[in-house]
Amino acid sequence: MTQTNLPDRSDLPTISSRFDNAQPIEILRWAVETYGSCLTMATAFGVEGCVLMDMLATLGSDARKVHIFNLDTGYQFKETLELREKIQARYGFQIELVRAKESREEMEARFGGPIYGAQPDECCRIRKVVPLRETLEGYGAWLSAIRRDQTKTRANHDLVQWDNKHNLAKISPLGNWTREDVWAYVREHNVDYNPLHDQGYPSIGCQPCTRPVQEGEHERAGRWSGTSKTECGLHFQI
Numbered sequence: 001m002t003q004t005n006l007p008d009r010s011d012l013p014t015i016s017s018r019f020d021n022a023q024p025i026e027i028l029r030w031a032v033e034t035y036g037s038c039l040t041m042a043t044a045f046g047v048e049g050c051v052l053m054d055m056l057a058t059l060g061s062d063a064r065k066v067h068i069f070n071l072d073t074g075y076q077f078k079e080t081l082e083l084r085e086k087i088q089a090r091y092g093f094q095i096e097l098v099r100a101k102e103s104r105e106e107m108e109a110r111f112g113g114p115i116y117g118a119q120p121d122e123c124c125r126i127r128k129v130v131p132l133r134e135t136l137e138g139y140g141a142w143l144s145a146i147r148r149d150q151t152k153t154r155a156n157h158d159l160v161q162w163d164n165k166h167n168l169a170k171i172s173p174l175g176n177w178t179r180e181d182v183w184a185y186v187r188e189h190n191v192d193y194n195p196l197h198d199q200g201y202p203s204i205g206c207q208p209c210t211r212p213v214q215e216g217e218h219e220r221a222g223r224w225s226g227t228s229k230t231e232c233g234l235h236f237q238i
């Protein structure tokens with residue numbers, strides 16, 4: 001990775017406002033051209049991430065320089081891990097599995113069992129937040145697949161912004177899109193997606209902390225259901 005000629009953090013608000021009405025592919029192209037191998041992307045293989053990877057694949061050889069990784073907590077659905085294989089084969093991407101230093105088994109032994117029920121913030125911190133922070137070190141920007149219409153917390157998210165927590169730029173090309181826009185793209189481009197989306201899971205995280213949603217429920221209602229937790233701490237403070 002080389003870190004020369006990257007935009008100054010003070011320029012990011014202006015850049016972001018330039019993209020206020022832009023399509024995701026324009027934002028993505030700018031991100032790839034600007035950051036190249038200094039660009040990384042975390043994906044949990046949700047439908048939005050699958051769409052971003054499909055768009056990346058259309059951008060040619062420069063897009064192959066983008067580092068893509070999945071935070072493999074040890075608690076993911078088997079369908080999620082199978083989808084990684086499918087995507088790698090389809091696009092020729094290498095998607096790194098990033099794991100916490102302490103295995104799931106070691107962590108459970110230390111706490112006397114799983115802690116996702118009693119201490120989900122600590123579980124997310126160990127299995128997601130710390131590995132993410134360590135993986136982002138040295139990169140100039142990371143791509144996120146969040147949409148502004150997902151939650152109130154995400155509504156004011158700038159498309160390009162400085163991520164103070166991780167000390168690099170954060171770019172959200174799908175920020176302007178709705179859930180319907182994402183699914184229209186999936187249909188038009190025959191994008192592979194997690195089969196759990198067709199079984200009532202609009203948002204997919206770790207298996208123990210994700211349930212299917214009922215008709216009329218919010219798309220993230222199945223994440224940490226029955227608790228006040230709404231974010232894992234990757235994008236927003238918990």
Ligand code: SF4
Nearest residue numbers: 116120123124206209
């Ligand atoms: S989503 Fe659940 S299982 Fe996954 S890291 Fe967080 S608390 Fe642990």
